[in-house]
Amino acid sequence: MALSGLQKKGVQAMSIQALENSINELDDNPKYQELKQYMIELLEKKQQALVNITHLERLAPYAETPRDVNDDFMRACAGKPPLVGRVKWEEKYMSAPLVYGAVVEANGWLWKPIDWDYGPAGAAQGKPSPSAKVGAVFIIALDEHMRDAAYLTDVAEKVAALKNSAEVPKDMKDLIAHLKNSTSRFSFPVGESIAPGGRTWCVTYTFEGAKALPKTFLPNDKIVPFLLTQEPKVNRDTELTVIAAPYYV
Numbered sequence: 001m002a003l004s005g006l007q008k009k010g011v012q013a014m015s016i017q018a019l020e021n022s023i024n025e026l027d028d029n030p031k032y033q034e035l036k037q038y039m040i041e042l043l044e045k046k047q048q049a050l051v052n053i054t055h056l057e058r059l060a061p062y063a064e065t066p067r068d069v070n071d072d073f074m075r076a077c078a079g080k081p082p083l084v085g086r087v088k089w090e091e092k093y094m095s096a097p098l099v100y101g102a103v104v105e106a107n108g109w110l111w112k113p114i115d116w117d118y119g120p121a122g123a124a125q126g127k128p129s130p131s132a133k134v135g136a137v138f139i140i141a142l143d144e145h146m147r148d149a150a151y152l153t154d155v156a157e158k159v160a161a162l163k164n165s166a167e168v169p170k171d172m173k174d175l176i177a178h179l180k181n182s183t184s185r186f187s188f189p190v191g192e193s194i195a196p197g198g199r200t201w202c203v204t205y206t207f208e209g210a211k212a213l214p215k216t217f218l219p220n221d222k223i224v225p226f227l228l229t230q231e232p233k234v235n236r237d238t239e240l241t242v243i244a245a246p247y248y249v
Contacts, residue, residue, distance in 0.1 A: 003038055011039055016050075019043040049113055054219045054248050056100065056149065062247065063098040063147065076244035077227060096227040098243070101138030102152035103222040104160045104179070104202060109134050110210055110218050135206045137179065138224065139190065140238075142231065143199040149223050155195050156222070159202055162194075169193035175202055178235075187232040203238040214245040 003011075014022065019039050026036045062073050069081065069090045081089045109132075139156040141148065159179070162168050168176050171191030178184040179202070187203040194200075205226075210216045218224065225248060230239040 003034060007035070008038065011035075011042060014039075014042075016043065016046050019046070050220075052113075052215050052217060052219045054214055054221065054223070056147075056223065056225060056248055058248050059098060059225055059243065062243075065097070066094045069093050073244075073247060076246070078241050092229045093227065093241075096229045096241070097142075097146060099140045099142075099146040099226055099228045099240075100149055100152055101140050101203075101205070101224045101226055101240070102149070102156035103218060103224070104137040104139060104156045105163075106136035106218060107134040110136055110207065110213070113215050113217050114210075133206045133208055134210065135185070135204055136218075136224075137202065137204050139200060139202055140226070140228065140232075140240075141195075141200045142228075143197060145200065149221065152200075153222065155190060155200055158194050159190065185237055186235050187238045188234060189232075201232045201238070203232055203240070205238070205240050205242075207242070212242045212244060214249045 011019075019042060023036060023039050023043065026032045026039075067074065069078075074093060078093055139152050139159065140146070141152060145151045159172075159175070162172055162176050163179050169191055171193050175186075175188040175190070178186040178188065185204045185206070187201055189198055190200040190202055192198065207213070213219075213224070225243040226240040227243065228238070228240055232238040
């Protein structure tokens, strides 16, 4: 018997975990085979949609400075230069280091693919608007680790773990206090107890929608590349420009 539209709709609403459980629970009775096969195919599609692999090595040519602020790369990332303050803008982007940001934590909408051009139906489902501001917390470095994904990821995991730890090193207390405040926007150097050298920072960044990200959500390795247009200052917003996804996918 063919599956009804209502049955398919019910299956489509199931999470990956629910689909896996249901597939395992269905026996080999022929009357369930069409349903089971539909679930398997849907599960594969949902799992594939969450694959978001990037190729950061493709950014190597764009890390070199000074860069041409009028080329396609700069237009894709930073847009057109302003009419007022053009010289300062060009100087800033010409020498801005290309840095990787390792995710400490992020708004839930950034972890999954969604249609940001959803229209009224999406609004009814509670989806954020295409220009919604959604935030994330990153670890960046200003030294030889600025494009060291393994190092940055290690620090990000250690900082994230401290958020729920009963024992926080003294040199991390201010940072963790801000991390626990979901509305806080900040920049703090990561303490020597976690990242010796004082050149590693924990900073917030606000995306306007997620269209700049590959497949509109955070990559599987939790690394996002940026241009750092001004060095971080304690408890201030850090000036970062996210790299356009086509340059590293």
